[in-house]
Amino acid sequence: MTATSPSAAEPSEYAELQISGLTAGYTSVDVLRDASLVVGAGEVVLLTGHNGAGKSCLVETVFGLIAPSSGTITWLGEDITGLSPRALLKRGIVLVPQGGGVVKNLTVWENLQLIAPNLAVDRSKSAKSEANNAAYAVLDQVPFLAERRNQIAGSLSGGQLRLLSIARALIAQPKLLIIDEPFLGLSGTSGDLILDLFDQMQQLGDRFSVIVVEQQLFRLTGRIDRYYAMNQGQIIRNGDGEELWSLDTEELWSLS
Amino acid sequence: MSYQLFLQVFANGLFTGILFGGIAVALAVCNLADRSLHVAIGSVIALVAYFWLAIIRGELPVVLGFVLLVGIALAGNLICLAIYRWLSRRGVNAEGIVVASFGLLIAGNSALELIYGTELESMRAPWLQGNVKLGVVRFYYGDLLMSVVVLSMMAGLWAALRFGGLSLQLRSVFHDSREAAIAGVNIPMIQVLAYCFSAVLVIIIALAIGSRSSVHPHMGFFPLLIGIAALVTGGLGSVRSAFLSGVAMGIIWDFVGIYFGTVWQFASVFGILAVVLLTAPEGLFSLKFRWRRKATKHSV
Numbered sequence: 001m002t003a004t005s006p007s008a009a010e011p012s013e014y015a016e017l018q019i020s021g022l023t024a025g026y027t028s029v030d031v032l033r034d035a036s037l038v039v040g041a042g043e044v045v046l047l048t049g050h051n052g053a054g055k056s057c058l059v060e061t062v063f064g065l066i067a068p069s070s071g072t073i074t075w076l077g078e079d080i081t082g083l084s085p086r087a088l089l090k091r092g093i094v095l096v097p098q099g100g101g102v103v104k105n106l107t108v109w110e111n112l113q114l115i116a117p118n119l120a121v122d123r124s125k126s127a128k129s130e131a132n133n134a135a136y137a138v139l140d141q142v143p144f145l146a147e148r149r150n151q152i153a154g155s156l157s158g159g160q161l162r163l164l165s166i167a168r169a170l171i172a173q174p175k176l177l178i179i180d181e182p183f184l185g186l187s188g189t190s191g192d193l194i195l196d197l198f199d200q201m202q203q204l205g206d207r208f209s210v211i212v213v214e215q216q217l218f219r220l221t222g223r224i225d226r227y228y229a230m231n232q233g234q235i236i237r238n239g240d241g242e243e244l245w246s247l248d249t250e251e252l253w254s255l256s
Numbered sequence: 257m258s259y260q261l262f263l264q265v266f267a268n269g270l271f272t273g274i275l276f277g278g279i280a281v282a283l284a285v286c287n288l289a290d291r292s293l294h295v296a297i298g299s300v301i302a303l304v305a306y307f308w309l310a311i312i313r314g315e316l317p318v319v320l321g322f323v324l325l326v327g328i329a330l331a332g333n334l335i336c337l338a339i340y341r342w343l344s345r346r347g348v349n350a351e352g353i354v355v356a357s358f359g360l361l362i363a364g365n366s367a368l369e370l371i372y373g374t375e376l377e378s379m380r381a382p383w384l385q386g387n388v389k390l391g392v393v394r395f396y397y398g399d400l401l402m403s404v405v406v407l408s409m410m411a412g413l414w415a416a417l418r419f420g421g422l423s424l425q426l427r428s429v430f431h432d433s434r435e436a437a438i439a440g441v442n443i444p445m446i447q448v449l450a451y452c453f454s455a456v457l458v459i460i461i462a463l464a465i466g467s468r469s470s471v472h473p474h475m476g477f478f479p480l481l482i483g484i485a486a487l488v489t490g491g492l493g494s495v496r497s498a499f500l501s502g503v504a505m506g507i508i509w510d511f512v513g514i515y516f517g518t519v520w521q522f523a524s525v526f527g528i529l530a531v532v533l534l535t536a537p538e539g540l541f542s543l544k545f546r547w548r549r550k551a552t553k554h555s556v
Contacts, residue, residue, distance in 0.1 A: 027347055065437065067345065089440035097438055105431040106424070111439075114424050118440030168439070 016041050016209055017062075017176055022071035024061040030069065031057040033233040039176065042207040044223055046244070048215060048255055049230035055213045056098055058230070059178045062211075063095040064088055075176070089118055092175030098213070099184060101165030104154030108145055108164055111153050112138060115171055134171045142167045142197070159186045159193065166197055180213045191219060198223075217252055221245065229255040260392040265514050266507065271399035273506025275464050278406040279483030280490065280498035282457040285413070286333075287492060288430040289450035291350050292340050293484070295357040297458060298476030299364025300332035304462035305471040306372060308379070329455040329462075336360055337451045341444070361480075368473035379466035402464040409457060410499060430493075481522075482509075485529045491539020501540060 017039040025031040032054045039045050047055050060066045062073055064085045073081045075091060085095070095101075102111045112135045119134075139146040145167055148156070153164060162182060169177055182198075183191045214220060224241035237255065247255075279297075286294040307328045311321035339360065340353050348356070387396045417426055428436035429446045437443050465475055486505050490497030505525050512524040532540060 063438070065434070085437050086440045086442055095438055097435075100435055101438060103428045103432045103435045103439070106428060110424055110427075114428055114436075114441070115439045117421065117425075118442070 016076055017211075018072075018074040019058075019062065020072050020074075022058065022061060022068050022073065024057060024066050024068040024071075026057065026066065031233050032061060032068075034071070035230070035233070035235050036071075037228050037235060037238070039209050039211060040225075042209055043225040044210045044212065044241075046217070046220060046224045046227040046241075047211055047213045047230065048217060048227060049236075050215075053230040054233040055230055056180055057233070059095065059180055059211060059213055060097075063093065063178060065095075086118060089115075089172060092172070092208075094169045094172045094174040094177050096162075096165050096169050096177070096179045096182065098180040099158075100161070102153045102161055102168065104152070104161075106153055107150050108153055108156070109135075109139075109149040111164060112145070112168055112171060115168055119172055134173065138167050138170050141170070141200070159189075159191075162186065162194060163197060166194060174208050176209045176211070178211045178213075181215070182212065183214065183216050183219050195219065217244070217255075227255075261514075263391075263393050265510050267393045267395065268399075269507035269510035270503070271396075271403060271506070272510050273503035274403045274406050275461065275502075276479070276482050276486055276506040276509070277499040277502030278402070278409075278457050278461055279479045280486035280502040281406075281410065281413075281495055282454040282461065283483045283487050284490075284492075284495045284498040285450045286337075286454050287487070288495070289433075289447045290337070290340060290344075291433065292353045293357060294333075294336060294340075294451075294454070295354065295480060295484075296336045296360035296364060297333070297454065297483075298361050298474075298480035299368070300329060300336070300455070300458050301462045301465065301476030301479060302365065302368050302471075302473055303332050304329050304459055305379070305466040305475060306368060308463065308466065309377060309471060325459055326456070329459045330452055333451040333455040333458065334448065337447060341447070361477075365473050365477070372473060374472065376470040376472050379463070379471055385467060398464060398467045402460050405460045406457065409453070410495075413453065413495060482525060485525050489529050489532045489539060491536075494539075497540055 019035060019037050022035045023030050023033050035054070035058055037045070037047075047058065049055050057066060061068050064083050064087070067082055071081070072079060075088075075093065078091075080088060080091065080093075083091075103114065106114065113132070116132045116135045139149065142163065144160070145164060148160075153161065156164065166179070166182070169179075182194050186194070212220065212224075222241075222245075224244060226240050227238060227244045228235050229237040244252075282297060283294060286292065286297075304325060308321070308325060311324060316324070336357065339356065343353055343356055385396065385398060387394050389395075417423055417430075425436070425441045426446060426449075428439065428441055429443060433443055461479060462476075465479060469475070482505065483502070486502035487498045489505070490499075490501035505528065508524055508528065509521050512520050516524075
């Protein structure tokens with residue numbers, strides 16, 4: 001097992017997403033301090049840590065919901081620090097936030113449709129209709145949503161909402177998918193449905209990169225290429241997936 | 257009270273209500289777009305009224321005058337929005353922005369007072385003050401024009417929220433701007449649209465109040481208070497409820513003025529607000545929402 005310090009996240013040739021020295025917070029207090037990590041092409045990267053470690057703050061900063069006070073975020077060589085979520089979505093970066101990701105007063109179908117016009121990189125009709133067609137394709141792929149297409153999203157259960165949220169991310173055909181606590185508060189069955197969808201997504205076309213924030217590590221056994229563990233706003237440890245699963249239970253527990 | 261007087265008071269109350277409803281909607285749309293309370297709208301109302309006086313004094317053509325008026329109302333509202341966004345980017349929360357908006361109101365009113373003094377001025381729009389009698393009820397042109405504009409804008413907003421490509425984007429921001437942002441909705445664009453819509457309402461509100469009473473630096477403060485009362489009574493989060501509670505308050509306002517005297521008008525509006533806050537603190541809209549949810553509980 002190799003436990004590495006944050007400074008080990010050096011610039012890398014294969015990195016698609018590179019975060020260097022990121023500091024950010026929800027108010028004037030910095031929650032995230034000098035965090036650095038890299039995500040390679042097609043990698044599934046786990047971000048774990050105790051409650052309040054700064055995991056959600058990190059992914060929300062990457063997605064432009066929080067403005068960083070210092071540090072840089074680079075995506076495919078382009079500096080995307082401080083770009084809006086809309087601009088990031090057009091670059092193929094999609095966030096499925098913790099416990100939400102849908103507008104609860106809209107119907108299931110409206111939620112799927114909502115994202116489509118915002119994905120088009122230009123204002124041409126063909127780009128918009130292509131994105132709209134992707135919304136129809138998702139309904140075919142996830143029959144559960146097709147059955148409930150006219151149902152108000154707020155009336156769905158927690159697991160169903162999470163499925164809708166992940167299915168909506170599919171429409172965006174992401175190059176980088178960021179999922180924050182996908183299994184939070186879900187039963188085993190609902191969690192399995194999400195894992196099935198997750199696997200389906202990974203098998204579709206080009207494999208895309210994923211950052212998954214999770215504390216329930218056992219759910220992701222065998223699915224992680226690399227991990228980063230956080231504590232008090234800093235990355236305290238990282239390594240590859242195999243190393244993570246070779247840790248004993250006590251060590252795993254201490255990480256999450 | 258004769259039935260003629262009753263009908264006349266009701267008609268006047270309806271027009272007053274549409275005016276109050278218009279103010280509440282101008283506030284509600286801004287609130288839905290950025291979750292702030294655009295209190296500085298009071299200064300923009302006074303600014304537009306004074307600008308109208310300048311246009312009349314300068315004897316500019318009416319069309320050019322209206323174009324300039326739209327420009328000044330848009331500039332007033334959009335400058336406020338730019339300040340709110342600048343504050344928001346620096347981590348100021350919604351409550352802090354409301355306080356800043358009060359600051360803008362005071363600064364704006366003080367600036368107008370320094371420039372124009374505190375004297376009351378006449379609106380000088382005789383074509384707004386003419387009237388026509390239908391049966392036993394007299395209708396003033398200014399009231400009719402104001403009602404047509406406010407109701408047309410309400411119809412336009414209703415259509416925009418239900419039809420067309422922008423409908424979903426608007427509704428998503430109005431319901432949950434954070435989730436809308438995550439779905440890539442252009443939040444700044446929606447905010448600009450909302451403040452522009454509010455600016456057009458501000459023009460008609462300024463002209464209606466100026467022609468009903470007079471123009472002075474603090475003329476926007478009274479409609480602002482009524483607008484906030486209507487907004488809270490209807491429940492934050494619903495344009496329709498804000499408008500309807502504004503209309504109801506206008507009718508009550510005029511009847512109370514006739515039956516009990518004008519000193520009771522403010523007391524009646526804020527009495528209703530107090531009752532609503534005590535019985536349904538989230539506003540009448542939330543009450544209706546709860547009933548609707550109960551009714552559909554088993555169907556979903």
